[in-house]
Amino acid sequence: MPSISMRTGDRLTLGDGSVILVDAAQDGRVRLRVQAPAEVSVTRGEPARPAEQELRELARSIASDLSGLEAAHSQALLSGFVAELFRTAAENDRRAQRRQKQAQGIAAAKTRGVRFGRPAAPLPDSFEQARRDWREGRLTVREAADACGMSHSSFYYAATRRKAEEDQAV
Numbered sequence: 001m002p003s004i005s006m007r008t009g010d011r012l013t014l015g016d017g018s019v020i021l022v023d024a025a026q027d028g029r030v031r032l033r034v035q036a037p038a039e040v041s042v043t044r045g046e047p048a049r050p051a052e053q054e055l056r057e058l059a060r061s062i063a064s065d066l067s068g069l070e071a072a073h074s075q076a077l078l079s080g081f082v083a084e085l086f087r088t089a090a091e092n093d094r095r096a097q098r099r100q101k102q103a104q105g106i107a108a109a110k111t112r113g114v115r116f117g118r119p120a121a122p123l124p125d126s127f128e129q130a131r132r133d134w135r136e137g138r139l140t141v142r143e144a145a146d147a148c149g150m151s152h153s154s155f156y157y158a159a160t161r162r163k164a165e166e167d168q169a170v
Contacts, residue, residue: 016040123158124148131159 004012012020018036025031034042041056062081066074106116127148134144134155145155 018042124150127155127158130155131162134159 006022008022008025010022018040021033023031023033036042066078130144130147133139134141141156142152145152148155
């Protein structure tokens with residue numbers, strides 16, 4: 001972005017015919033006057049966010065395309081576009097509200113102790129003996145899991161979960 005130093009009374013002419021005039025400068029404040037063609041939007045503050053700028057460009061493009069059509073036809077097209085825009089915005093709002101209510105319901109159910117998901121499969125009768133043998137080093141995780149007819153990851157998960165339950169109970 002170019003940097004320009006200016007004094008009171010200086011003018012800056014932009015390519016679109018806009019003129020920026022330094023009206024006054026004192027105590028660290030600068031007063032500017034802007035003269036711009038009617039089609040140029042002049043706003044004070046933050047630059048437009050990319051989505052806002054994109055929407056402005058889209059609106060200009062639509063207006064340009066509609067200018068070549070008959071007034072009644074362009075009005076009908078524009079009315080349909082605006083109606084669809086409002087329907088889409090309302091649908092997005094409804095979905096957001098539904099997701100929020102769903103999240104609140106799930107949180108409330110969890111505080112009541114409701115469990116979600118598939119229930120855990122019952123552990124085989126040989127699980128406790130295999131777990132003791134694994135903890136005492138007589139079996140590896142894979143050997144203990146094979147003795148129970150489980151995958152080694154399922155065995156390890158169940159064994160560590162059982163240990164946590166025992167620790168909590170004490």
